[in-house]
Amino acid sequence: MDLSRLVDEALREIDTAVDENALIQVRARVLGKQGALSLQLRELGTLAPEARAARGKDLNDAKMRIEAAATARLEALRATASATRLASERIDVSLPACGPSLGHMHPVRRVESELIEIFAGLGFEWVDGREVETEHYNFDALNIPADHPAREMQDTFFVRPGVVLRTHTSPVQVRTMEKRKPPLQVITTGRVYRHDKDTSHSPMFHQLEGFLVDDRATFVELKGVLYAVLRSLFGQNVEMRFRKNFFPFTEPSGEIDIRREGSWGGRWMEILGCGMVHPNVLRNVGYDPDLCQGFAFGMGLDRIAMLKYGIDEIRVLFENDQRVLERF
DSSP, rough: OOOOHHHHHHHHHHHHHHHHHHHHHHHHHHHSTTTHHHHHHGEEEESSHHHHHHHHHHHHHHHHHHHHHHHHHHHHHHHHHHHHHHHOOOTTSSSOOOOOOOOOOOHHHHHHHHHHHHHHHHTTTEEEOSSEEEEEHGGGGOOOTTTOGGGGGGGOOOEEETEEEEEESSSHHHHHHHHHOOEEEEEEEEEEEOOOOOOBBBEEEEEEEEEEESSSHHHHHHHHHHHHHHHHOOOOOOOEEEEEEEEEEEEEEEEEEOTTSSSGGGOOOOEEEEEEEEEHHHHTTOTTTTTTTEEEEEEHHHHHHHHTTSOOGGGGGGGGOHHOOOOO
């Protein structure tokens, strides 16, 4: 093909290329290894020396014109594509802005904070505790020896022999009493773990534990504290009743049920366990049960949140569904 014609056709195809892919195909047909111009460049060796220089200059000038035109067209195509994309992604600044989504406390944390504040008003101090515990603090020191049937009541996660994920917050009670002497008024809150899962139970849940130890603590005072707390939490019209129960670390032991008109279908709902600290627990921390006594209580924060906010399944509290959490 005549070189002048070859260049004109190449420049025309380059100028009309609609996208980068079409431009690549034009370059391949002209400048590729088997391209029309490349084939003519390879034929230079067959020419006489005096004709080779002039032909080589013409071919090289043609190649440079085609490459320059291809480069310019590529830049133009990319600029057009960028402008089109920017136009499609343009933000209409005249539209009303979407306000930021405001965070808020999780229902369990709200209940926890409210209870800590209520107990602080009654003179109770909040302390923290570890979630990975030894069997000694989780069971033995709380009057639950290895052969005690109460161990079968708690399906335990073992980290390694002798070390467990705590099944209740009661180990904090033991550790605190080991370090300090009466009088004590302490509460603790935190995660606990049991191998249990259904609509009302989770393998991980939250508890609040409280205890008071001095030289004259009585069951009457225990009832007074819990009545004050539950009425602050659920309202003055809440009804409460005590039932006897068994816990290895308290004696006597009891549970409290609550009922409120217009709530929970009018049913009595179990809310917490309590009792007088067992003398063996006092002995295990170095206290003399003849010189001091105390009471303790524990409640599930998740259960309280479910009752307070009308949540039917405990799983709702841990699924992090924004639509659910925004209700609170």
